[in-house]
Amino acid sequence: MQTSSLVAIVAGLVLTTGSLQAQTGSAKQTALRSKAPLAAKLPEFTISRAEVESHTRFLASDELMGRRTGEPGNQVAARYIAEQFRQLGLKTPPGQTDYFQQIGLEKVKAASSATLIMGKDTLRLGKELVVMAGGPTNVSGEVVYVGYGLTDGEDGYKGRDVKGRILVAQGGSPDAKGPGEIFRASAEKRKLATSKGAAALIELYSESIPWGFVNQYFSREQVSIPVGESGSTPLAHVWVNNANNQYKQLKEAGQTVMFRTSGRPRTSVSSANVAGIIEGTDPKLKSEYVILSAHFDHVGVGKQGGSAYQPSDSIFNGARDNAFGTVSILEAAKTLSQQRPKRSILVLALTGEEVGLLGSRYYAEHPLVPLKQTIFDLNTDGAGYNDTTIVSVIGLERTGAKNEIETAAKTFGLGVFAEPAPEQGLFDRSDNVNFAAKGIPAPTFSAGFKAFDEAIGKYYHQAIDNPESLDFNYVQKFCQAFAYAARLIADRPMRPQWSAGDKYEAAGKALYGQ
Incomplete structure (x- = not known):
């Protein structure tokens, strides 16, 4: 670790949380136990508010400086989570000597200059164009239009040698709707163009994200998974x-351009997902896995955060997003290790969500347990809450475990609200989507909200999202419901299935051989 004081804090708080004694909960929980005597014997009822609060206050503390991916505070959070896994006796994943799935990343600074000249028109950086990637570039020549530029079979690529050429692609893809899909499609275009030896890639952007937001985003530093050969300069894009x-x-055809840019300076950084395994008890079902996932990163400090801040408080602590969810998987790890379910559990704390779902994307391409043996991902993430009587589940109706989730929430006095804020396209905006794209049923279990209202916007990616503003009685119940839902899903006789006709159903059938 780069900051000795942070390491000292980690060590002290690991010992503190390790010494906390299980508590029996509130009078309301006592009433619930009388109604559900079998469930009340489970460790989920011993999750204490004090322990939940202690974990949250550390992970969302100023000392972790917003847990931005690639920064020391993010590394400290990862170490804290790993030491909790060690204390609970979780196993390291197959082939791993520790709990860390290391990921090589790069920080990419904003370009300082760029112009694209075609005829009498001059397009300039920050106005008509943004630089996605690439080093210093000065090229000119005729352009080659390649359609969406996503496959070899498209007209622009089919049967053509485009080495050294300037390529033009249509923005997005036929299916890309949300920001995540648009960015993933763009990365695939760059990857293919790079493999073809192109000199530059110009993408014609006319997608749903307003251009002002695009400009603002690319005027800041990004963190990404490198595309192309290690150490090579990315294609100018x-x-x-x-x-x-x-x-x-x-x-x-025949259109000529001249393109010049300073490029985007890059530096290599590392981060890690944190993964531990609880082995199942059933001789047959223990070869199947339920993933419990939550991202532990946030957006950092000052300008890194992307939102307004005051000089007196420039740290984006991310208590709701997503210390809240990280604590939920820690508490589930504790209760499920105390009384193990039939299937095995992979507890997975993900990095890089805020900078493009990078940790889950990397895991989906480099799984620590076979994807075909992974029957479900119960993800937890959220912008906050405006209703402490419910949990909100994105994908509840689609992913085949509605009964288990509703039963778990009800056991701890909470209702379930399905598919909140549908206009936001939330299913495809959190880490669950990278599992879903591989075919794994993967809802997101979120704090209670029905719409993105003022109560959500007040805290979402804001510097005031601090632990002091949380209702820890609600956080405790949320953690209990999440852990119990995980248990019920891991114990159910049949695997959950995608709803018929869901856009990820075909991927599920391909993954599981159905």
């Missing part, structure tokens, strides 16, 4: 604001 198809001439 720009987005051009093609609202109203104003630069349609870039698609035309």
Whole structure:
């Protein structure tokens, strides 16, 4: 670790949380126990408010400086989680000597200059274009239009040698709707263009994210998984604001351009997912896994946070997003290790969610247990809450474990609200989507909200999202419901299945051989 004082804090708080004694809970829980005597014998009832609060106050403390991926505070959070796993006796994943799944990343600074000249038009950085990737570049020549530029079979690529050429691609993809899908499609285009030896890639942007937000985002540092060979300079890649198809001439054969940019300076950094295993008790079912996932990173300090802040408080602590969820998987790890379920559990704390779902994306491509043996991902993440009588579940109706989730919530006095804020496209905006894309049923179990209202916006990615503002009685009940839902899913006789006709159903059938 780079900061000795932070390490000292970790060590002290690990010992503190380790010494906390299980508590029996409130009078309300006592009443619940009388109604559900069998469930009341489970360790979920011993989750204490004090322990929940202690974990949260550390993970969302100022000393961790917003837990930004690639920064020391993120590494300290990862170490804290790993030592909790060690204390609970979780096993390391197969082939691992510790709990860390290391990920090589890179920090990419904003470009300082860029121009694209075509005929009498000059497109400039921060106005009509943004630089996505690449080093210093100065190229000119005729462009080659490659359609969406996602496959070899598209007209622009089919049967053509584009080595050294300037490629133009349509923005997004036929299916890309949300920001995550748009960015993933863009990364795939760059990867394919790089493999073809192109000199540069110009993408005509006319997608749903307002251009002002695009400009703002690319004027800041990003963290990414490198594309292409290690140590190689990425392909120069720009987005051009093609609202109203104003630069349609870039698609035309014979169109010539001159492109020059300072590029985006890069530095290598590392981060890690944190993973531990609780082996199941059933001789047959223990070869199947339920993943419990939550991202532990947040957005950092000052300008890194991307939102307004005061000089007196520039740290984006991320108590709701997502110390809350991280504590939920820690508490579930504790209760499920005390009384193990039939199936095995992979407890997975993910890095890099705030910078592009990087930790879950990396895990999905480099799984620590076989994906075909992974029957479910119960993800937990959220922007906050505006209703402490419920939990909200994105994907509840789609992923085949509705009864278990509703039973668990009811046991701890909470209702379940399905598919909150549908206009936000939330299913595809959290780590669960990278599991879903592989075919694994993967809802997100969130703190209670029905809409993105003022109560949510007040704290979402804001510097005031501190532990002091949380209702820890609610956080305790949420953790209990999450842990019990995980147990019920891991114990159910049949695997959960995607709802018929769901857009991820085909991926599920391909993964599981159905």
